[in-house]
Amino acid sequence: MASTVAHGLVLIVAAASMLTVAMANRGWSYGFNYTFFPPIPKHGSHNNNLNPPNNITVGGSDNWHFGFNYSVWAFQNSPFYVNDTLVFKYDPPSAKVFPHSVYLLPNLWSYLACDLSKAKMIANSTQGGGEGFKFVLKKWQPHYFACGERGGLHCRDGNMKFMVMPLLRRWNY
């Protein structure tokens, strides 16, 4: 539990320090020779064009299944930006396939504990089929995603959870 808490806090600190770097970089560039500064963040650009939002398949080619480490996936695929779309792909339940679903948990504590009691279902067991279930990261706030199946067992024992703090693109001037 303690290490999970630490892991969550590290993500928050990492996100916060990225914000600080992005903001500080904008300020410095007025007084310094900009060619010394590499583009930050990695989707950024030096002109006024906003980069278009991305569609990101959760888990990549692994999709949304039991036993994949989605915390590591989210960390490796960060940063995410406001208006990016997360695509959750999972087969509808069948004799061979366990059901999955997607829930949003209300806060870090329910996320760490896989406590679904105040969670909101955003996709049921059939909505991950075909093109997948799409969720747009509309808000500049932390998002806590989890599978809600088996009373939190997929979240707890199957690692089917991750956290995303989408950044704002408009920091690129």
Ligand SMILES: *[C@@H]1O[C@H](CO)[C@@H](O)[C@H](O)[C@H]1NC(C)=O
């Ligand atoms: C900025 O620094 C680079 C590398 O030293 C130099 O080539 C370039 O001329 C400089 N640009 C300005 C506007 O000073």
Ligand SMILES: *[C@@H]1O[C@H](CO)[C@@H](O)[C@H](O)[C@H]1NC(C)=O
């Ligand atoms: C994301 O998906 C939508 C529709 O599902 C599509 O219109 C859009 O072009 C896609 N964006 C990217 C960057 O692939």
Ligand SMILES: *[C@@H]1O[C@H](CO)[C@@H](O)[C@H](O)[C@H]1NC(C)=O
């Ligand atoms: C996200 O998209 C909405 C609707 O297209 C737009 O109004 C908003 O400015 C966008 N937000 C960001 C941070 O790009």
Ligand SMILES: *[C@@H]1O[C@H](CO)[C@@H](O)[C@H](O)[C@H]1NC(C)=O
């Ligand atoms: C899941 O939601 C879809 C769309 O709202 C609905 O058509 C479908 O019947 C639901 N499936 C289950 C198993 O509840």
Ligand SMILES: *[C@@H]1O[C@H](CO)[C@@H](O)[C@H](O)[C@H]1NC(C)=O
């Ligand atoms: C996911 O992987 C990370 C890094 O290896 C590890 O610290 C973490 O404990 C793993 N999560 C789970 C739930 O196994």
Ligand SMILES: [Cu+2]
């Ligand atoms: Cu599941």
